[in-house]
Amino acid sequence: MKKININKYKEDVMQKFAFDFKQWMSPAVRDYYSLFLKKTNYKRENILSWIREYSILENGESIKVAQAPVQVSSEARELFLCLQTQIGKEIHVGEWFTVTQDCVDQFSHVTGDHQWLHNDVKRAKVESPFKTTIAHGFLTLSLLPYLTGSVDASKPAYPNVKMTVNYGLNQVRFPYPVKTGSTIRAHSRLIKVSPIKRGLEIEKEISIEIQGTRRPGCVAVSVVRVYF
Template sequence: MSLLTISNFEEFEQYAGAELGVSEYHVITQEQISQFAAATLDYQWIHLDVERAQQESPFGNTIAHGYLTVSLLPYLWGQIISIQNLKMQVNYEIENLRFSQAVVVNNAVRLRAKLLSLKNLRGIAKAQIEVVLEIKENSKPAYTGIITFLYHFNK
C-alpha cells in the first residue's frame, strides 16, 4: 500500500474521478465493540452479550455497531491519503450511507475510496469521496456512501 500525499488543491484536483486507494485491514474485536458501547451508551445485547448472540442472533455472534464502523473512517482514510499543508480539515457531510452487511466480531474491514469531485469554494477544497467498507472474505460490503470533507489549505 502506498500512501498518496497531497499538498494543495491543484494536486488533489488531478485525482477527481479516480480511485484513491485502499486501506489496510482492521480487525474489529469484542473489546473495541464494548468500548464503543460504553462511549455511546448503546448497550444492545447483539453487540455485547456473546453467549446470547451465539444462540439467538442471525449472525451467530456479536456484531459491531454500525456507527462504530463509520467512526473508523478517519483512521482508515488516513491510511489511504495524507493531506499536507492544512490549516484545518472539517467533516462536512455523509450522504447516501447504506449499511449492507453486519460486521461480526473479529471480522477484518478495510476502506476503499474514490474521489468523486473536488470543488474550490473561495479557497476551501470541498472533496466528495465515495467510500466502501469492505469485509474480508465477504462479497457484500459493510456499507457504502459519500463523505464530504472541507480542506482549508495554507496558501
C-alpha cells in the same frame, strides 16, 4: 390553449417512475440499483457538472455560473487541477483492522447502546442469525477517519493545507453487518472536487470491505473541506 413543456413533463414522469420503482425493491437490490445508476451516469454527470458549474482561469479564479467569482490561491488551484485527474478513481486503500469484542463493548459504553446483538456473546451464538455478535453500524462509520488514514499526522493527505475539516456525509448505507472478529479495510474513491472560499470541498465515496465477504459493511460519501 395552455402550453406544456414536454421535456419537463417527461422528466417529471421519469423521476416519479424511478422513485416508485425503487420502493418495490428489497433493500439489498435497492443498494445494487443505486450503485448501477451511479456507475452508468458518472461520466456524463461529471462532464456536464464541470461545464455547467466551474471554469478555472489562468489568474487563479474559479467562477461558478450565476454566482460571484470564488477566489482561490495558487496552492488551491494546483491541488484542484491535480485532483481533477483522479475523479472516479480509487485513491486510497487502508490497512486491515480487526473489530474485536472489546472494541464493540467500548463503543457500547460510550454510546449507551448495549443491545444483546452487540454485547451478549452467549445469546448471540444461540439466537442471532449471524451466530455471533456484530458491530454497531455507527461504530463502523466512526472508524472511517482511522481506516482512511486521516488521523495519521505523519502522513497528511494534503500536506500544503493549513486546516482540514470533516464537513459531513451525503449518504450512508450499511449493506452487511460486520461480525465481531471480522477484519475490515477502507477503499476511497474520489467523486467530486469544488472550489470554495479559501479552499476546496472534496467528496469521496468510502466503502468498507469485510475480508472474506462479498458485500461491504458500510458505504458512505464523505465531504471534507481543506483550507489554505
